[in-house]
Amino acid sequence: YVAPNDSFSRGVKYRIDTDKMEIEQLWQYGKERGKEFYSPYICNVTYYNEGHYLTHSGGIAYDSEGNASTELGPFAKLEDPNTVLKSITVETVNDEVALELEVNSNFYRANKFTLYAKEEGMSDLELGQGQLLGTLGETNQMDTEIPAEETGEIVSDWHEAHLTEEVDMLTFQAKFEPGTLAMLVLEGEEETRQYFISTSKGLRGAMCTGTFLPEDDRDTRTVVTKDGLDGEYKVKLIVNDKKFETGLSIRA
Structure with missing residues (x-):
């Protein structure tokens, strides 16, 4: 067992040689940041291109003294309102940080999308009145009426x-x-x-x-x-x- 203060989270890429039964690490991000980047759950890594990655540590939690929490963030927050929850998302290109986003809560996944749709006729966007598209569906009622x-x-x-x-x-x-x-x-x-x-x-x-x-x-x-x-x-x-x-x- 490794204490949270001594743990880290990272994104990592391996090359697996099935003939030689060998594994070689090609890339990683996160280990160097130690407990600051440590999440016991809800993390992901997205591959965009060779050398271009998005690494998301979504379950960061510190206690009131700045130590990495021994509990998952939601439970730690219920026990101690001073618990700090964070998510850190880092985009790296050729081992250089291109973007870093820090949010004061825990978030399950991160991904990066283009700002505008590429479909024909969808690139000329204008500010205006919002429009609801679709519905949430009808909420189920009780089958039996309860007398009261x-x-x-x-x-x-x-x-x-x-x-x-x-x-x-x-x-x-x-x-x-x-x-x-x-x-x-x-x-x-x-x-x-x-x-x-x-x-x-x-x-x-x-x-x-x-x-x-x-x-x-x-x-x-x-x-x-x-x-x-x-x-x-x-x-x-x-x-x-x-x-x-x-x-x-x-x-x-």
Whole structure:
């Protein structure tokens, strides 16, 4: 076992001679930077041409004293808010650094794209009004309607419920005790829609998503696209067997 402070991450290129069963290192980048460039996960190297590479160290994490973290960045951040997360991406041409990008978070992969599309008629770009292309698809509803008593009351402040509405979707965030039956309800003039809110506590398999995990595992986030919605809807919340008002409405 090598301690994180003594570790490094690097991109490397080998030549493999299958006849002689020998391996020769032809190129590397990163070893010389030591713990500054060390990531225990989420790194990649892109080959563009001979001598031209992009090396991405996406999971860098330091503790509050500047030591390379012994934990993956997302977990270290949850335990110590002073943990520093970074990603460093370096483009090298013939062993010279042509570009270096440092970002204050962990990122899964890096790649470099041309600024303009090469297709005919796509190179004359102008500033103007943005346009949404395509849709996010319709969010699945609960197959079974859950009966609940109308309380007429505003949902308790304890739930810390809040809604973010965007042009094509809405995000509902609230806090629940694990195992609570919770449903987001959209009541319109022509229809009522119910969306299940998962309150079960579970492990997250992809560590790169941990950067965005809340500190409190009772916090939930439910996203509903506006595809399939038509008109104005009142936003309500079912908690166990009771339905509460939020005082909010959305339009699609």
